[in-house]
Amino acid sequence: MDAFTTHTGTALPLRRSNVDTDQIIPAVYLKRVTKIGFEDGLFAAWRNDPNFVLNLPQYAGATIMIAGPDFGTGSSREHAVWALQNYGFKVVIGSRFGDIFRGNSGKSGLLIAVVDQKIIEELWDFVEENPAVPITVDLVGRQITAVGFHSECEIDDYTRWRLMEGLDDIGLTLRHVDQIAEFERTRPGYKPKTLPAKVASAS
């Protein structure tokens, strides 16, 4: 994963609450076996509407999404994160996120910045009035700034550190492989194993 310290880009206001991952990318687009090419499914159902914010010319090229409360709820599909990234988004700012979506974002390098819903309302107004003004999201200083705008944002320490260092989670865990092996040695023998396979006799 590439290291992430700060990002500057224009933003897009998504004035909707409860945008579940089925809306971010409908199931029919989940059939690919790669992590690329999901941008065509991003908000697929809403993109038919010429007035949908993704279709508005003033927000073309935006890399920061200002989302409503409870963004990314529902299904665990990491394809939702890939779709946002494939489309070009680097940061999503919001007040509340689905847990799994937020976790998936951290793993894939999409920055989730949390601010109060009041700040979201201010950002929506700011971006609608100033769609071409670049916004900077500073992971190091946990700040969102633009000419004429400033706010602190929340990013948990651990995710922030991993993103800043561009660390591979699995590599980090494998540094403790001896402790995993030790834990495995002490696991009770009655815990189930999938192998060798046992099945019921045919009924």
Add this chain to the structure above:
Amino acid sequence: MGKTLSEKVWDDHVVRTADGEPDLLFIDLHLIHEVTSPQAFDGLRQAERTVRRPDLTLATEDHNTPTLNIDLPIADPVSRTQVETLRKNAREFGIRIHSLGDLDQGIVHIIGPQLGLTQPGLTVVCGDSHTSTHGAFGAIAFGIGTSEVEHVLATQTLPQARPKTLAVNVNGELPVGVSAKDIVLALIAKVGTGGGQGYIVEYRGSTIEALSMEGRMTICNMSIEWGAKAGMIAPDETTFAYIKGRPHAPEGTDWDAAVGYWRTLRTDPDAVFDAEVDLDASQLTPFVTWGTNPGQGVPLGAEVPDPEIFAEEADRTAATKALEYMALRPGQKMREIRVDTVFLGSCTNGRIEDLRAAAGVITGHHVADHVRMLVVPGSARVRLQAESEGLDVIFKEAGAEWRAAGCSMCLGMNPDQLAPGERAASTSNRNFEGRQGKGGRTHLVSPLVAAATAVIGTLSSPADLTGTR
């Protein structure tokens, strides 16, 4: 101070803990399916890593699989590739797989418990948000993304921040015609889709204790629909009886040792939850959704709400958008909403008890002329069990379609989908826009309501059918 159930199970799985870092948790059971695993296996290959514990991993095919003509190759080439990719990965990495056509194939959350692999005190993960289902056995079970699937494959662990704890206390006797599904739909309407965010939930109280394992799974299944990390129920005699004798249940002295441990998995009397929610089950009636998230629900006897009644601006906007999408108007009686399709199945309500309940209602009746009803058992074995009890005949004689096992119409990934504008009563878990097919409209209901609705053609309860309301 004592510990809650979830704290006990959590503490028993901590491989490593360090200040400022999430706990490293050992994972006892990793379930995988075709949709969220291919990129994880690719990641393993690219990093030249292997699967650490194939003996704690199980694969099945469910999301893409058709429920008709399962003996033929999957017609959609993209779906077929995804399923074949899972088969190839399972072969390459030595993972047990139950493929389409296999007796033990089925929805991943149905087959884990059915095989006796889901047991109390385990940590269970799967790249699927409804993994919370397995919490019904007193396991910590939660859905993960594909990066985490890869992490578990490679290390059999996951770094996880310790969630807060929340008790949902459900007490009182359930009225006739009210089931586990109604409990959880009423709960979500009360707390909202974000109400459980950051919590592991324990469902407790006399109503929960009186539920069967199937009912408990229905409730835990929908924990994610109100944002909870996981949902759990303390194991008891009902749990032990369900597990005993299943293919992977412990045997002999292992059984005794396991049950000895399982009996310790109860919240201590002096343990304190970070938050609590109370629900009086005796006041519940059949519950149905009107909107496009599972929190937008009302009693079946109520009316479509006016968006203006919601205090929060975001809720008013969401309700207005939902009514527009659902083509409903405020004040309309829920009972007068006419459906085109009834879907009985899914990891929420595709178990044998659900099929029995619906069959009991539909016996001697016929599905309304304008309605198509799909009955989709959650697993191949549920289908066989139902057929051995003659339930298939009851459904077919009533004019319903009897299908093969899979996720089917719960999500629009296989051929079973709603057409644009089509309206369904579904026993599944999500009424999101387009969830069951682009432009489709979903009302979430219990199996009892689904069966009565199929017969009458508008949202109904069994009491409407027998004239006892």
